[in-house]
Every structure is written in structure tokens, then in C-alpha cells.
Amino acid sequence: MIPDSPGGGRAAFVVVDWGTSSFRGWLMSAAGEVLAESRGSEGMLHCAAGPGFAPVLSDHLTRLGALQGVPVLICGMAGARQGWVEAPYIKTPTRLDALHEGAIRVEASGDIRILPGIAQAEAGRPDVMRGEETQLLGVTESDFTGLVCIPGTHSKWIKIEGGRVVEFSTYMTGELFSVIAQHSILAHAVETGAAPGDSPAFRDGLGAATAAPTGLTASLFRLRAAQLLGFEQRAHGSARLSGLLIGTELADAVWRHGSPRSLRLIGAGTLGRLYEAALTAQGLDVTTVDAEQASRLGLAKAAARIWGAT
């Protein structure tokens, strides 16, 4: 039996955001309504290491109550070289509404496709994304012009002109935060635990970084020196470190891609609010969209282009 939405929509396809360490699937109506949802921790790393991808998908389809043979569209790391089937990167500049044309069909019973990532295949500024392109499709109109920021382990800034991704940059902000807080001398100066929220120490770090954005590697040592000399408490180290890294990212991204007419932020939770605060503090006018919703919207848009409205 096919579950129906409260509005009575009939199940048209399943969409899946299959990341490095998570699986999120939705049964959708052709009109884009969510009929059912299934989540798990069977990300790309888990599947590649053991059970494979097909059985994991099959389990989730059962949980979603999807009929045999329902079309499935996947985005994210399942399409990486080390994933299920490689969906080769399409190259910048590229229209977001042509993303579905690069989808790769999985050799399996039924119609299962994986969306491609996007590569900036230029020797001077090589860069890649996989998963974020689908979020971009989800949050932009077909003629969108502006900048999109997607914070995270590897934050992305994407410049879009008339619905085309023209260039983008990835910042190792989130990963550097973890690595520095855990493995460097700053482990003595930063309390680990909950991610820091907005605070005076965060704003101070942000201000220091945007005022002197070439000085990150000196500011990191100063964070420690400030505590040794009694200017700052250890309790504020984490927020200051976060401010320094996010401020450095922000200053470079705006310098690199220009101060935008329109800025969309794809974020969630504490980190999303932190970026919102940081961008607003820089005088930027930002519209925030939830990250998971962005993925689902993008997948649904691409699926509707492949299989049409029924």
C-alpha cells in the first residue's frame, strides 16, 4: 500500500540525501509533499566498509512504505568514487537546473539515479562539492543571482549568476576548529564540548579576524598568550577560536566573490545561527534556509525534471 499525504498526494518518487555518515530518505508526492521519512546512520563510510549500498537502500524503502519499483533519486557522497557508483563531477560554469542531466543510473532493478557533484576544474583554484549542489538547486530560483554560504566542516561559498554556478570556494573552517581545539597547544586554551554560540568572545574573535584577515596563524597563538597573561578566561577560548576562524572565512569570501546583492545562508542549529550573527554583524543582509529542507527541495526539483509531474 502506498501511504498518502494528509492532502491525499500519491507517492511519486523517493529522494535520498546520502552523506558521509548519514542517510536521510523521503517518500514524496509529485507535488513535492513529504509522505514519509526514514533516517539512519548508514552513511557512505558505513556502506562502503561492509553491507554495501543496495541492501541499506532496500531497508529504508521498506520503512518508507515505498512500492517496489518506485523511482529513487540520490545526492551526496553515495556518488563519490569511494561510494556506490561514481557520478562524475560536472564542471563550472554550470546551470543548476541542468543538474539532473548529469545523474548516473545505478545498475539495479528499478530506476535509481545519483546526482553529480560540481567541480571547479581550474588549476589555479581547484575545488569540489558533492551534496551542496543539490541544496543550491533547492534554495535558488532559476534566475537567481547572488552568493550562497553553506557553513560546516568544509564551508562553501558559491557565486551564482542567473541560475549558473560560476565559481565557489571551500573553507576548512569546521575541521580546523576541531583539529586545533583537540590536537594543538590550544587544547589547553579551549574547552571542548558544546559548540560555542554567539557571545562577546565570539564577536571579539570575529572582529580581530575581519580587521586583520591575513593574521589567522598569529591570532591563534595570541588566543593562548591572552590567557597566559590574564587578559582572557579559558571559558571563552572556544568562542574566540570560532570567531577567528569564521571571521577569516568571511573576510576572504567577501573579498574573493564580492559583497553580494543577495546572500542566502543554508544552515541549521547553533552553527547556522552563529553564521547568521556573523554575516549580519558584517552588515550583510542574509536569508537563512534550513539545510535539510534545502537538500529535500533540491532533490524534489531534480526528480520532477527527470520523472515529470504525474
Add this chain to the structure above:
Amino acid sequence: MIPDSPGGGRAAFVVVDWGTSSFRGWLMSAAGEVLAESRGSEGMLHCAAGPGFAPVLSDHLTRLGALQGVPVLICGMAGARQGWVEAPYIKTPTRLDALHEGAIRVEASGDIRILPGIAQAEAGRPDVMRGEETQLLGVTESDFTGLVCIPGTHSKWIKIEGGRVVEFSTYMTGELFSVIAQHSILAHAVETGAAPGDSPAFRDGLGAATAAPTGLTASLFRLRAAQLLGFEQRAHGSARLSGLLIGTELADAVWRHGSPRSLRLIGAGTLGRLYEAALTAQGLDVTTVDAEQASRLGLAKAAARIWGAT
């Protein structure tokens, strides 16, 4: 018996560079000749964790053939809060030739003193050094004006005017190299092992960083993306990472402290040669002094001021 130098100098004092993880001591004549040398791995961490400082020094004095009661002057982490006896920081601006006035006497039989570190105790740019101040004394004339660069785990850039340390900055360059190469996603892109030397990949990283010094955290991800997209080999990752970090340090230091009339580099080994190449590539005219020699010269200068020429 007091060992005599080939020139016949009589032992006047012992000087010790006592760092975090090493001990280097020299028996010196009043004229500054080295009469004997003793080295070990009994650094501050080792001594603080177990045997204490006095017995380790005593052993080395015996190995040096020093007479009972010979005066000893120490610099480095033995004077840190977690060291033998804390020698409180003296504050910038400060004359290097007044360093010996801040020496702290250890409560022990004989005359044993520890030189202080230097602190930049300003809320906006807090910074500290301990050990490097003695190297600075060693490599500068009493009226020196210029910039000194001391590369390492925590690289220092020091602005000196008329023999006074007026400001300095510490860059976490060496430590970030290790932490990123070992604990981040770049572990897949960087071969660990021997420190990288000068090479085209090092120069490329240097050039990228000095051309866009706000972009370090993006350049780090690009290092990985370049390999994914086939623009670069893993074998060159280490040199590129080194170039990116050193280039970022260099660009910020020159922006912060001004392009110097006179630039001294206190370095040794592969890292010293790498900085020499980097500074020269930036059109800077650099004079290199060996790091160990700099420490010994500084200690000897300060010792001569304390105990006079005999």
C-alpha cells in the same frame, strides 16, 4: 681540573639553553670561547615530571668538567611557571642588553640564574617568548634596528629599534603543519616523513599564499581538491602545505611590522634553508645566523654583563 680551551681560556661560567624537550650546556671562558659542551633530552617537561631540575644540572656540570660553584646562567623554559623557578616576563618595549637585569636567582648552592622571557602585555596583541629573547641578544648589536625572524613550531617575528624590542608576533606555522598533516583530511594529501625542502610545489604554495594571504583556510582545501582533480601529485602535498603556511606567515609579518631595512634569520637545518629561500623569493635581503649559536652568544653576552670579564 678546569678544562682549558686550545687558546688557553680559563672556565668562567656555564651557560645553558634549557628548552621544553632539550638541554644544551656549555662551559665558557670569560672571552666567550666554548671549552666544553654537554647535551641531553632532559628538557623542562622531563625534569618537571620526575627528576627535578637540580640533579639534571648537576650531572651536566660534572660532564662539562665544571668546578664546584662555577656560576650558571640559564635561558628558556626552565624559567617558565611550570619550570624550575619562574623568571617573570619583562615587558615590551625593552632593551635586549638589559635582559640580564631580569634574571632570577635559583635558591641553590652556588650562583645559578635564569633569564626572563619577554611579554607583549597588551590586550589587543598579547604575545610571549621564552628563549628567543636570548637568541635576539646574541645576534644583534646594541644599536640594531630591523626585523628578526625565528622560524619553528611557533615562529617569531620581532621588530627591534635601536636595540629595543618594540613589538613581536608569534605564528603557529610549524605546529599547524604537523596538526593539519596528521589529523585533518589533508592527511590523505600529504606524505609525512622528512620535512620538505625547497621545490616547485613549495614555491607554488608560497606564491599562492602571498598573492592571497587571507585565503589560507580555502587554500588548504584546494590542496586536497587539486589532487582529486588530477592537477597535483600526493608526493608534492607536503611541500605545498609548507609553502602555504610559511607564505601566509611571511605576508602577514611584513604587513604587520613593515618591510625591513635589515632582516636577520635565526634558523637551522632544512627549515632554516626553507625560510631563507622564501624570504629571498620575496625580494628581502636576509642574513642567516645559526639558532644554537645565537642562543649561546646571547647567554655569553648576558653572563659577561652579570659576572664581568675575569
